Amino acid sequence: MLPLAVYVHWPYCARICPYCDFNVFKNRDNTAEKTALLSAIIDDLSTWRQRTGAREITSVHFGGGTPSLMTDAQIGAVLTAVDRLWGLPKGCEIALEANPTDAAAQKWTAFRDVGVNRLSLGVQSFDDDVLRALGRDHDGAGGYRAAQTAMDIFPSVSLDLIFGHSGQSVQDWDADLSRALTLSPHHISAYQLTIEPGTAFAKAKARGEDKAVDDDSSSDLYYHGTAVLGAAGYDHYEVSNHAKPGHASQHNLAYWRGWDYVGVGPGAHGRVTEASSAHGRVTKDGVRYATVCAKRPQDYTARVRAKGTALVDDDALSPAAWGEEYIMMGLRINEGISLRTYKDITGEDLPKAVIETMTEHGFLDTKEGRIFATPSGRAVLNTISAKLLGA
Known part of the structure; x- marks a missing residue:
């Protein structure tokens, strides 16, 4: 059976960032709601265990929202449930997303003691003006201190940085990268600022206030960042992610490899695959389901109480849709995709002529039945994927 990752969404935030399009809610003094939500998440996990059967858990990821607003007891309760239901292997990645404003050594030590072994810290920038423009509630010095605290406590620390905001120069981006590298974090995620529909930044753009740089400038910033981080010893293992040896995100790799993951909260x-054979081997006859939970905390809790699950969507992917996801996610990583796996999923071969043409033009590489996007190819992944899929 495919390995299984577990994603836990804690939707509360102290402040809603103007570029964020995640499912988030303002953090308020609603202890009863949060207590009920935690109980519902644990009950939902029990229902998922019945559906997935025994699986090897590869990672547990607390995302949001701001899961660092949770207590160690709440995090521990979820991990205890996962361990009871599937078992948590020794060394399993257990990651938590955090804001610098939640940095407190005693609190984070308690997180570590209940099992969290990786912290993903939303620093975004060390420049106070940039942080204000991004609507963040910390300053550069606070972000740096929070990262230092994290490095002292957790065995694996990832820093999130954002580039491509309006007015940013290569020199500005270099200053942020240099500041981050003085901390020697285990992992750096460098995300391009994108203007998502429905966000405050999208509304500003509609008024003529573009909060992001143009495509050419963004490309310059992207390639500068990859060069700087590569020279510093970080493996550029995914389009936006850079890791020291042994510190790639196992949870995100589950997404990019096309493995199964349960989402609660x-x-x-x-994404959960139900195998077609008694031996549990996934073939083109297996069925992969795309699931989505109710968005509002109250609705999520009510659905779990009534039905044992909070799903509002539980759709079987067609082989073509499954294959498309496999390509679009898998080409983001150095490992690329397996041509055999794609055929197992869809029953079809990828077009050999397209692969050869893309390879001749320097966008793809091939090796031992796998195809990979080159550095040039990563800049045009949507185009490559579309051509491979005949679009």
């Missing part, structure tokens, strides 16, 4: 998404 308000608005959480999941």
Whole structure:
């Protein structure tokens, strides 16, 4: 059977960032709601265990929202449930997303003691003006101190940085990268600022206030970042992610490799494959389901109480849709995709002529039955995927 990752969505935030399009809600003094939500998440996991059967758990990821607003007891309760239901292997990645404003050594040590072994810290920038423009509630010095605290406590620390905001120069981006590298974090995620529909930044753009740089400038910033981080010893293992040896995100790799993951919590998404044979081998006859949970915390809790699950969508993917996801996610990583796996999923071969043409033009590489996007190819992944899929 495919390995299984577990995603837990905690939707509350102290402040809603103007570029964020995640399913988030303002954090308020609603202890009863949060207590009920935690109980519902644990009950939802029990229902998922009945559906997935025994699986090897590869990672547990607390995302949001701001899961660092949870208590160690709440996190521990979820991990205890996962361990009871599937078992948590020794060394399993257990990651938590955090904001610098939640940095407190005693609190984070308690998180570590209940099992969290990786912290993903939303620093975004060390420049106070940039942080204000991004609507963040910390300053550069606070972000740096929070990262230092995290490095002292957790065995694996990832820093999130954002590039491509309006007015940013290569020199500005270099200053942020240099500051981050003085901390020697285990992992750096460098995300391009994108203007998502429905966000405050999208509304500003509609008024003529573009909060992001143009495509050419963004490309310059992207390639500068990859060069700087590569020279510093980080493996550029995914389009936006850079890791020291042994510190790639196992949870995100589950997404990119096309493995299964259960999503619990308000608005959480999941992908679960039900095998077609008694031996549990996934073939083109297996069925992969795309799942989505109710978005509002109250609705999520009510659905679990009534039905044992909070799913509002539980759709079987067609072989073509499954294959498309496999390509679009898998080409983001150095490992690329397996031509055999694609055929197992869809019953079809990828077009050999397209692969050869893309390889001749320097966008793809091939090796031992796998195809990979080159650095040039990563800049045009949507185009490559579309051509491979005949679009």
